[in-house]
Amino acid sequence: MNLSGNRFLVIGRAGMDLYADPPNTRSEDATQFSASLGGSSANIAVALARHGGSCSLVTCVSDDAVGRFCLNQLDHYGIDRRHVRAVGGEARNSLAVVETRIEDHQSVIYRNGAADFYFCP
Numbered sequence: 001m002n003l004s005g006n007r008f009l010v011i012g013r014a015g016m017d018l019y020a021d022p023p024n025t026r027s028e029d030a031t032q033f034s035a036s037l038g039g040s041s042a043n044i045a046v047a048l049a050r051h052g053g054s055c056s057l058v059t060c061v062s063d064d065a066v067g068r069f070c071l072n073q074l075d076h077y078g079i080d081r082r083h084v085r086a087v088g089g090e091a092r093n094s095l096a097v098v099e100t101r102i103e104d105h106q107s108v109i110y111r112n113g114a115a116d117f118y119f120c121p
Contacts, residue, residue, distance in 0.1 A: 002051065008053050010045045012041025014041065015066075016036075016094075017096045018095065018097050019033060019036060024101050027106055039094060045074075056080035056083060058083040059083075060087045063091075071086075093115050094111045
């Protein structure tokens with residue numbers, strides 16, 4: 001599928017996913033994790049960009065290291081983030097601890113005080 005020439009605006013969440021490493025390791029047995037861009041909307045934007053689309057994301061990220069990680073990842077994937085705003089205070093980006101195992105897969109998602117709840121017109 002080639003989406004070249006198409007422009008998309010995605011609204012929603014960007015977060016950080018921590019994957020138990022090496023692959024197929026249970027989270028409780030992991031001694032290391034790898035970090036990736038997460039959040040359903042950010043993942044959709046990345047998929048659209050990988051297929052040649054021009055994509056912008058509208059969201060808020062926390063004004064901390066995790067929020068800056070998300071911004072750096074959006075830049076890495078070529079996602080236009082001019083409509084992404086950093087918010088301070090107690091706002092936090094979602095954080096997911098996930099596994100690549102198929103059987104007995106576990107995902108734990110932390111979303112208290114989610115930064116994306118702070119975006120508005």
